Amino acid sequence: MPPLLKIRSERDQMSAIERRIADFILDNAHLLRDYSSQQLASALGISQSSVVKFSQKLGFKGYPDLKYSVGEAVARNTGGEEDRRQPSTADHPHAALAEDLWRQKAQAEEETRLINPPDKIDAIAAAIAGAGRVFVIGLDEDGVAARAFALKLSLLGILTVHHFDPVLMATSVSAANPGDVLLVFSEHGNQVALSQISRQFHERKGKVVSVTRHTANPLRAYADVSLVVSAHDERMHIEPLLYQSALQHLLDLIFVLLCEGDDRMARLDANRERIQLMLEP
Structure with missing residues (x-):
């Protein structure tokens, strides 16, 4: 590196x-x-x-x-x-700004890729692919990425339980089985409720995957595997953009790996076709 x-x-x-x-x-x-x-x-x-x-x-x-x-x-x-x-x-006057933002995003994505080795990514993809159910939760801004990823998993035919309310998720987790997977999205990993849900999930013999920044935080301590994001900038309005970009790239990689398994591409196409039919007038 x-x-x-x-x-x-x-x-x-x-x-x-x-x-x-x-x-x-x-x-x-x-x-x-x-x-x-x-x-x-x-x-x-x-x-x-x-x-x-x-x-x-x-x-x-x-x-x-x-x-x-x-x-x-x-x-x-x-x-x-x-x-x-x-x-x-x-x-164009915006060219320098655009190039700087592009460079910063590329750098954050490269750093994030380097600190998430391929064997870790493969292990997470395999755990999701083999899970009976995948539970997904993220609060506030983290909920946007969590919801989008949960939708992608559902389109692949993976049974997904998504909540943005920790109380509802705690209720759902009480019915988790061994082999199920919990994906917990939290940029800073400090929400006490999410740590409690992760602990409850462990009690059900499930596997917890945390998705946070590359920092030592309480949520990572409860995780079996941690997806970590490296994105830094002194400008407060830029740093969240870098985090979101690097995180999306990481999740997209896992999604692509999942698409390659079994008949998931056929399920993806069939589900998208059904959704399109629902949206047509």
Whole structure:
């Protein structure tokens, strides 16, 4: 994994000092070659050993190894990029804004893909495909993605129980069976009600899949498997867009994997045709 992507994807699980180092490197990657470990430590007001430990925790032999890797990554990413972008930014006033948003979304999707290895995605898809029922819940804004994914599962012929009310879901969960799957959508994973539902689902011997940010949060502690999203931006109106984009890409991948099983494409086509007939005047 490229060093800057690795730093961004692991940032949410770092200590306060580690986040300070990470933020400095991310903001000043092009200048890092001019900093020794002691100079970096002095600039941040921390010990030199903290910089060394940070580098080793990321999998590098030491700070020089990290610095060299970051320098290579910067050289690869900056070569010729400005020339490639200039023609389109002149086409329309919105072009620069659109390109920046596109780049940020692509970066969030790449980070998210890298921290959700293929074996995890395959395991979740297999659990959903083999479940007797799939329970899906998300509150507030998380409910939008939860509802859309529940609909997709239903179109594939997967028996899906979707609620946006934790009380209704708690009632439904009481009838869950071993082998059933609960998908819990919560960006920050802090809703107490969702943790309680997850615990109740475990008591029924079901499998809990949490869908949250890549942070240590209570909901992930109750999950058998965690889908995690990495999406960061200092602009408060941009960061939620990056989260939603990266999350959608992750869910789309699982949906595509599910489509490849058994006769699900035939069920999908048949269900869409029935829906279309209902919508026609």
